[in-house]
Amino acid sequence: MIMRLELICSGLTKLLVDNNYSPTTINFYKREWKKLNDFLLSEYGDDVFSIDKGLIFLEKIHGIVSSFEESKLKDQQLQLIRSIQILQDYKLHGVLTRRYHASKNPIRLEGDYLNIHIRFNDYLDHTELSKSTKKHYIRISLIFLDYLNQKGITDVSYIDLSICNDYIRTFTGMSFKTIEQHICGLRYFLRYLNEENVLESDVASLIHMPAISKSTKIPSVWTEDEIKKLLQAIDRSSPIGKRDYAMIVLACILGLRISDIKNLKFDNFNWEEKKLSIIQHKTKKPLTLPIPDAVGWAVIDYIKNGRPKYYESKFIFLKHMPPFGSLSDENHLSDRIHFYMKKAKIPLNKNCHRGFHSLRHTSASMLLDAGVELPVITSILGHSSTDITSIYLKTDLDKLKECVLDLTFDDEYIDIR
Secondary structure, three states, rough: OOEEHHHHHHHHHHHHHHOOHHHHHHHHHHHHHHHHHHHHHHHHHOOOHHHHHHHHHHHHHHHOOOOOHHHHHHHHHHHHHHHHHHHHHHHHHHHOOOOOOOOOOOOOHHHHHHHHHHHHHHHOOOOOOOHHHHHHHHHHHHHHHHHHOOOOOOOOOOOHHHHHHHHHHHOOOOOOOHHHHHHHHHHHHHHHHOOOOOOOOOOHHHHOOOOOOOOHHOOOOHHHHHHHHHHHHHOOOOOHHHHHHHHHHHHHHHHHHHHHHHEEHHEEOOOOOOOOEEEEOOOOOEEEEEEEHHHHHHHHHHHOOOOOOOOOOOOOEEOOOOOEEEOOOOOOOHHHHHHHHHHHHOOOOOOOOHHHHHHHHHHHHHHHHHOOOOHHHHHHOOOOHHHHHHHHEEEEEOOOOOHHHOOOOOOOOOOOO
């Protein structure tokens, strides 16, 4: 689609004003667009905009190459990139996409859209969905309603499959998991609207996932050597070290999700029978696992010698800085993994996710390498089917000499009296 920069900037400026962007931000964008316009006329002899031309502009004028690493860029450089990206978003979709949404300029709904969103939030409060899922659905419905508002759709009852498909096209560039999450949230919201008779037709049933293979991205896994180095880097003489060690061992040996680890309570452990029983935070399904010695001693050591004594809580793992309490749903503790990786001199690769979920992947792969059958691994991980488990196991690792379950731990110092 060929569009002149002047036309894009005119429509986009109006959207920025309508969406309460500050005059300072708008003027910054307008200055950059003026520079871009001069660049296009000088280099190409016209002001026809494309994202490729915009990236060339960023490189030649601002020295920002297209293969930039976002974590290494300064705030002003990120804003310069955003000034080009929103031009492309408007050119393709006619709206401001909120993937780069700043906290200083939150989405604001008004009128019927606001009332619908408030009622949807109240509806979610009375469901059994997890806190994190509710939070995602609230956010996704907010973005969708904002999209409708920007497109000038004043009545939610006008929503049809065509409108939804146009909205889904704004997901271009997102990962499969993010797209899946957004579409699940959109379907849920549309079903709610249909149940409340706001929508006459069941649009949700017509929306299907794009043809993207879940197997396109190989899950990150750790080698046996990396696991050993990671565990050895933890200072198990400190209270926080005892906590982190126990949590990491629960992930890499039992394959528990970080959400389930953070929500572990004292009554989940049956020490006499050496069993751990939980209701999974994500699936709401029960799961019972044996407690290997390495896991049991690590948890006991934290409870007796590391856990804050003066804070009463049913949760086992707590914050160690005031105000003391349970770990928040939003904190996935990836920073703790990265901290110990740095100590262990394990390189961080931006294309290789290294968080608690990668330890869960590793647990699955090592169990397979140890000869455990797929249905058993499915039960251990708490999956509903072997198809889901197989996603974790598609990495063709060299056979490990030992799996994590066979690692030895120096626990002689533990005093459990």
